[in-house]
Amino acid sequence: MRAVGVMTYGGPEVLKVVDVPEVHAGPGQVRIHVHAAAVNPTDLFVRNGMRAEQQKVDPPPYVPGMDAAGIVDEVGAGVKTGIRVGDAVMAMVLPKGSHGAYREQIVLDERAVVKAPKGFSHVQAATLPMNGLTARRALDLLGLKAGQTLAVTGAAGILGGYLIQLARKDGLKVIADASEADEAMVKSLGPDVVVRRGDDVATRIRQHCADGVDGLADAAVLNELAVPAVRDGGSFTSVRGFKGAPQRGINFTATFVREYDREFEKLDRLRQLAEDGVLKLRVAETYPPERASEAHRRLEARGTRGRLVIAF
Secondary structure (H helix, E strand, O other), rough: OOOEEOOOOOHHHOOOEEEEEOOOOOOOOOOEEEEEEEEEHHHHHHHHOOOHHHHHHOOOOOOOOEEEEEEHHHEEOOOOOOOOOEEEEEEOOOOOOOOOOEEEEEEEHHEEEOOOOOOOHHHHHHOOOOHHHHHHHHHHHOOOOOOEEEEEEEEHHHHHHHHHHHHHHHHOOEEEEEEEOHHHHHOOOOOEEEEEEEHHHHHHHHOOOOOOEEEEEEOOOHHHHHHEEEEEEEEEOOOOOOOOOOOOEEEEEEEHHHHOOOHHHHHHHHHHHHHHOOOOOOOOEEEEEHHHHHHHHHOOOOOOOEEEEEEE
């Protein structure tokens, strides 16, 4: 069975189509014939050696990928979520060894798999699980209430977009950042205010919210540069493990999406929101497995607006 993985760490060129053993669904599991796997920044760490210490417990190939969409072709005994053979589904994957989404078949716990949103292709569905759950986790950590104000950095990216749309659905006021080139696109996602992105974004946010925002989701990984935008006693969450130095009573948290692994109800809620038009699923380009290295190279070049997807 084909997968895309690495035998040795390095640049995009080390990604190769490799052969991995066929897998089968056990009790409480489903097998997906994967048609699409989204390419995310976290996948680069599987490939470039940044996670070598964690990965050394398993033999290569190391297969990246946290988002899969396709058709269920095998269901194990005792599955209770209603997933059936033939269903179009999507899932978040936590890569381990050759168990990553860049493969033609993958077996997952039943609670990691939900039906794909109706009216969307496999490629589109593959852009939702990991980033959608990350956005949901970030908002839950911030703990804001309807009517409060959220700032989102990195708003033009997939994660930033989902943060904006979910926050608006939660009844929050949203201030988002954007470059001049991305301003129209970011506005189309529904924030109340758009400010120019950059290292001084905190100052720009304060121009619209003098006391500071109630919470900030830092998808741009600005870290301490974004902290001044938050009011005294507000909340701040990062997506790369940053936890700010104690100051002004701000509640600092780090958003780790693995904490929402197998959260069936949360992922299924994202499906419903996509079907309802609340969430926009954005695809930048698709690549066959043989050109996965091109997708990684383009992602590393930055500036992608929409998700790159490997289509099997």
